[in-house]
Amino acid sequence: MILAPAVEAYLAELTPAPDAVLGEMQTHGAREGIPIVQPTTGALLEVLAAATGAMQAVEVGTAIGVSTLHLARGGAHVTSYEIDAERHAAAGDYLRRAGLAKRVDLRLQDATEGLAELDPGYDLAFIDGPKNLYGGHLEQIVALLRPGGLLLADNVLISGAAATQEPIANWTAERIAEMRAFNSSLVEHPELMTTHLPVGDGVAVAVRQ
Ligand SMILES: C[S@@+](CC[C@H](N)C(=O)[O-])C[C@H]1O[C@@H](n2cnc3c(N)ncnc32)[C@H](O)[C@@H]1O
Numbered sequence: 001m002i003l004a005p006a007v008e009a010y011l012a013e014l015t016p017a018p019d020a021v022l023g024e025m026q027t028h029g030a031r032e033g034i035p036i037v038q039p040t041t042g043a044l045l046e047v048l049a050a051a052t053g054a055m056q057a058v059e060v061g062t063a064i065g066v067s068t069l070h071l072a073r074g075g076a077h078v079t080s081y082e083i084d085a086e087r088h089a090a091a092g093d094y095l096r097r098a099g100l101a102k103r104v105d106l107r108l109q110d111a112t113e114g115l116a117e118l119d120p121g122y123d124l125a126f127i128d129g130p131k132n133l134y135g136g137h138l139e140q141i142v143a144l145l146r147p148g149g150l151l152l153a154d155n156v157l158i159s160g161a162a163a164t165q166e167p168i169a170n171w172t173a174e175r176i177a178e179m180r181a182f183n184s185s186l187v188e189h190p191e192l193m194t195t196h197l198p199v200g201d202g203v204a205v206a207v208r209q
Contacts, residue, residue: 041200049074054124061129065091157202
């Protein structure tokens with residue numbers, strides 16, 4: 001939790017209740033410990049996709065499709081990578097039932113390999129794969145974004161450990177150092193203008209200049 005508990009609770013209260021399919025996905029994620037975006041982060045993805053009029057989006061880390069659903073509901077067509085076959089199949093099923101099958105291209109493929117096959121010109125990119133690969137995916141993603149395109153990354157505050165530098169749960173000293181380096185590389189990147197938001201587990205928002 002990044003914010004004071006009362007603030008978190010109030011923001012949760014202000015976040016739209018999920019419809020039946022999204023509610024099922026959230027229950028599935030919680031039951032099986034699958035790390036899906038928090039509802040406030042999902043709402044942010046949806047608003048940013050809609051606000052920027054993003055038509056083509058690319059995502060690293062589909063899991064069971066929650067963030068994919070939000071980006072697609074924001075109006076984007078989403079190409080998304082996942083290496084876990086069971087999660088990839090579940091995402092396909094949920095997104096079909098949500099009426100979004102035509103808005104998504106779910107690929108069961110390593111993201112590093114997949115991103116290398118794409119042509120540039122994407123309006124929006126969402127990085128939410130393995131945290132140790134964020135830095136490695138950054139240059140691939142920047143190269144795929146059109147000028148003015150939006151880069152988003154989740155978990156950039158990793159339960160606050162990015163700030164406190166105190167290991168907590170899965171966030172070891174090594175993971176903390178990697179995420180801090182990733183956050184700095186966004187801010188220092190010559191082609192990006194970046195801000196970090198304390199939404200959910202921390203979301204980086206950058207625009208390619
Ligand atoms: C944090 S979860 C994604 C959550 C999803 N974006 C959401 O919020 O609904 C990260 C996912 O990345 C997947 N993953 C791990 N390594 C990967 C790789 N090399 N390429 C693509 N996906 C990968 C994991 O299996 C996991 O399901």
